Amino acid sequence: MSVELQGSLFTDAAEDFGPLGSSVTRRTLTRGAWVDVRPGWAGSVDLFDRLVDGVDWRAERRQMYDRVVDVPRLVRFYSESEPWPEPAMSEAKSALDTHYRSELGEPFATAGLCYYRDGSDSVAWHGDNIGRSAVEDTMVAILSLGATRQLMLRPRGGGASLKFTLGHGDLIVMGGSCQRTWEHAVPKSTRATGPRVSVQFRPRGVR
Ligand SMILES: O=C(O)CCC(=O)C(=O)O
Numbered sequence: 001m002s003v004e005l006q007g008s009l010f011t012d013a014a015e016d017f018g019p020l021g022s023s024v025t026r027r028t029l030t031r032g033a034w035v036d037v038r039p040g041w042a043g044s045v046d047l048f049d050r051l052v053d054g055v056d057w058r059a060e061r062r063q064m065y066d067r068v069v070d071v072p073r074l075v076r077f078y079s080e081s082e083p084w085p086e087p088a089m090s091e092a093k094s095a096l097d098t099h100y101r102s103e104l105g106e107p108f109a110t111a112g113l114c115y116y117r118d119g120s121d122s123v124a125w126h127g128d129n130i131g132r133s134a135v136e137d138t139m140v141a142i143l144s145l146g147a148t149r150q151l152m153l154r155p156r157g158g159g160a161s162l163k164f165t166l167g168h169g170d171l172i173v174m175g176g177s178c179q180r181t182w183e184h185a186v187p188k189s190t191r192a193t194g195p196r197v198s199v200q201f202r203p204r205g206v207r
């Protein structure tokens with residue numbers, strides 16, 4: 001490997017998950033909810049490939065009336081007491097903690113991974129409101145890797161939806177009351193769509 005290449009790799013690695021500082025743009029929603037966006041937070045890592053190949057992905061099943069249906073995506077949830085598969089995930093968490101700790105009042109603790117194999121994988125409208133987020137303000141930070149997909153948000157109970165286009169390395173943070181007053185979804189895409197991995201960081205007791 002040439003010295004020059006080593007140099008550029010070093011530079012790129014140092015740029016991944018850099019301090020969020022003023023690179024984050026906040027959009028205030030209704031009812032005490034907000035969304036922060038930081039495009040291109042992790043542009044240079046090959047974290048996507050390593051997660052796709054290295055994680056023991058599990059099919060998600062969900063009770064729907066009297067049937068159990070497959071949820072069209074693969075998932076893997078890491079608690080805080082379990083080793084995470086990639087050091088880069090811990091680096092991202094550290095940078096998130098540095099930026100949000102005082103506002104959030106606690107560190108991010110868990111990492112949820114979702115693998116959308118193509119455009120027919122999706123997640124339906126929901127709030128991450130299992131646990132404390134059913135009654136408390138909190139934050140859910142999402143690092144999007146791989147193919148570009150839309151994350152939609154809409155007020156719970158009805159109202160116009162907002163579309164956030166998430167490309168490789170983009171960060172979006174849903175905060176305030178967002179998990180209980182708004183819903184989010186990743187709709188199916190009819191376009192030819194490559195695979196995407198979503199990494200969600202949540203505080204303890206929020207799911
Ligand atoms: O794919 C995403 O970024 C969203 C995932 C999500 O909302 C969830 O797993 O709760």
Ligand SMILES: [Fe+2]
Pocket residue numbers: 126127128184
């Ligand atoms: Fe969610």
